[in-house]
Amino acid sequence: MSEQKIIEIEVLRYLPESDEKPRSEIYKVPFTDDMSVLQGVQYVKDNFDGSLTFRWSCRMAICGSCGMMINGIPKLACETFIRDYYPKRITVEALANFPIEKDMVVDLSGFIEKLEAIQPYIIPKEPRTVEEGEHIQTPAQFAEYIQFTSCINCTLCYAACPQVGLNPDFIGPGALALLHRYNMDSRDGGQTQRMELAASEEGVYNCSAVGYCSEVCPKKVDPGNAVNINKINAAKDYFLRFLSPKGGAK
Amino acid sequence: MSKRRPYVRPMDGWWKKNPYYVEYMVHEGTALFVAAYAIVLTFGLVRLSQGEAAWNGWLEAMKSPLSIIFHLVLLAAIVYHAFTWFKLFPLTTPPVVLNGKKVEPELIVRGGWAAAIGATVVSFVIVWGLA
Amino acid sequence: MAALFGPIMVFITGIAVPLGLLLPADAMSYPKMLAFAQNFIGKGFIFVAVFLFIWHAGHRIFHSLHEVGIHQGIGSKLLTYGVAAVVTVIAAVALLGLGF
Numbered sequence: 001m002s003e004q005k006i007i008e009i010e011v012l013r014y015l016p017e018s019d020e021k022p023r024s025e026i027y028k029v030p031f032t033d034d035m036s037v038l039q040g041v042q043y044v045k046d047n048f049d050g051s052l053t054f055r056w057s058c059r060m061a062i063c064g065s066c067g068m069m070i071n072g073i074p075k076l077a078c079e080t081f082i083r084d085y086y087p088k089r090i091t092v093e094a095l096a097n098f099p100i101e102k103d104m105v106v107d108l109s110g111f112i113e114k115l116e117a118i119q120p121y122i123i124p125k126e127p128r129t130v131e132e133g134e135h136i137q138t139p140a141q142f143a144e145y146i147q148f149t150s151c152i153n154c155t156l157c158y159a160a161c162p163q164v165g166l167n168p169d170f171i172g173p174g175a176l177a178l179l180h181r182y183n184m185d186s187r188d189g190g191q192t193q194r195m196e197l198a199a200s201e202e203g204v205y206n207c208s209a210v211g212y213c214s215e216v217c218p219k220k221v222d223p224g225n226a227v228n229i230n231k232i233n234a235a236k237d238y239f240l241r242f243l244s245p246k247g248g249a250k
Numbered sequence: 251m252s253k254r255r256p257y258v259r260p261m262d263g264w265w266k267k268n269p270y271y272v273e274y275m276v277h278e279g280t281a282l283f284v285a286a287y288a289i290v291l292t293f294g295l296v297r298l299s300q301g302e303a304a305w306n307g308w309l310e311a312m313k314s315p316l317s318i319i320f321h322l323v324l325l326a327a328i329v330y331h332a333f334t335w336f337k338l339f340p341l342t343t344p345p346v347v348l349n350g351k352k353v354e355p356e357l358i359v360r361g362g363w364a365a366a367i368g369a370t371v372v373s374f375v376i377v378w379g380l381a
Numbered sequence: 382m383a384a385l386f387g388p389i390m391v392f393i394t395g396i397a398v399p400l401g402l403l404l405p406a407d408a409m410s411y412p413k414m415l416a417f418a419q420n421f422i423g424k425g426f427i428f429v430a431v432f433l434f435i436w437h438a439g440h441r442i443f444h445s446l447h448e449v450g451i452h453q454g455i456g457s458k459l460l461t462y463g464v465a466a467v468v469t470v471i472a473a474v475a476l477l478g479l480g481f
Contacts, residue, residue: 014257016253016254016256016257017255021257022257022259072267072268073268096259099256099257099258100257100258100259101254101256162261162264162265162271165261165264166261208278209338209341209342210270210271210274211274211338211341212268212270212271212274214341215270224341225340225341225342225344228341228342228343229343232344
């Protein structure tokens with residue numbers, strides 16, 4: 001049998017009751033090649049310090065709970081493997097651009113509010129009774145938005161976006177991608193309400209096309225593209241308002 | 251009483267923290283060179299409007315080694331700016347659908363390059379013809 | 382615009398003509414440039430080029446200032462959009478002064 005390999009995991013700790021500000025702590029964790037970084041921090045919690053706090057659930061990159069900055073890059077800890085970093089040290093930190101609640105747990109309430117604000121559900125064009133049957137959608141109409149439904153709200157894109165860090169009110173890539181998802185749905189009639197938000201101070205124009213959000217997205221949603229498409233849509237709305245016979249009356 | 255005390259990390263020097271951000275800042279930085287070139291052109295225009303002697307003075311100034319080096323740097327910066335601008339096409343533009351199929355992003359980037367090379371060749375030929 | 386025509390313009394005005402490289406050294410002589418700047422299309426092209434370059438750059442520098450921590454205020458607006466406006470006016474006055 002080969003010798004037990006040890007990886008150094010440096011964790012940014014923050015205990016709000018005793019720490020003035022975050023501090024680093026290094027743990028030496030024995031690991032096997034099939035172990036993820038999530039399993040690494042679980043090992044720390046089970047064997048070194050039970051107070052270490054982090055969120056996780058599915059362990060298979062579908063729940064979106066275990067996002068962390070791993071060596072400075074926003075990643076899901078469950079699908080990031082220790083073997084890819086060994087023998088170098090791994091640094092683990094709470095997702096960037098969010099307030100740290102405790103250790104790797106961040107305050108997501110701002111994100112939840114933004115998510116609510118974009119109305120992430122179908123707003124029917126007109127009331128429809130059960131007798132009238134289902135909404136029919138062609139494969140082409142389905143293809144318009146399917147990519148944006150893959151979002152798992154992991155907020156890695158928020159941690160990747162400097163504009164979110166600079167302006168915490170910016171609705172941000174993830175919620176805007178979902179805004180786009182519902183706007184693009186042929187069954188939906190809520191575009192006017194959502195575009196008002198997209199074009200607002202908190203909206204798409206906060207984006208400076210860094211593009212890192214799309215780079216880090218574990219589900220290939222390409223939120224950056226959704227944001228930039230809506231810059232064009234918002235500008236179109238703005239100019240069409242002058243051309244429309246109603247004179248922009250809304 | 252709540253024991254909550256969320257810690258907000260500072261944003262100072264954020265752009266140094268990730269190579270991706272450094273690259274972003276470099277391509278944003280090329281805007282300085284674009285501005286510099288616009289000012290050089292405007293200065294030339296003013297000299298042109300001041301008559302032949304003033305214009306010839308400007309032409310002479312453009313021949314100085316310092317000016318040539320400056321323009322070489324400018325050229326590199328603006329070519330880099332063009333390169334990053336086209337590279338961002340798949341991010342910044344809506345998907346193009348042709349015959350019910352989404353056009354590959356790489357193809358759009360190459361299209362941008364083709365347009366730039368086309369514009370360059372056409373401009374050069376026109377200027378060559380005029381000269 | 383800057384991406385499409387920027388490189389070739391810098392090459393022609395800043396490198397090729399001053400060095401007499403590929404293009405004759407008198408390509409930008411006074412009579413030729415005057416004729417170009419008095420021609421309606423030439424005038425339009427110069428103005429559009431200067432206008433787009435300076436406003437595009439001003440807009441981006443404005444946002445970059447915000448990103449490095451100089452936040453959006455009167456000062457940073459004057460420095461970017463202000464300079465762009467001044468350059469635009471100077472270019473327009475010079476072009477109009479050259480006549481048609």
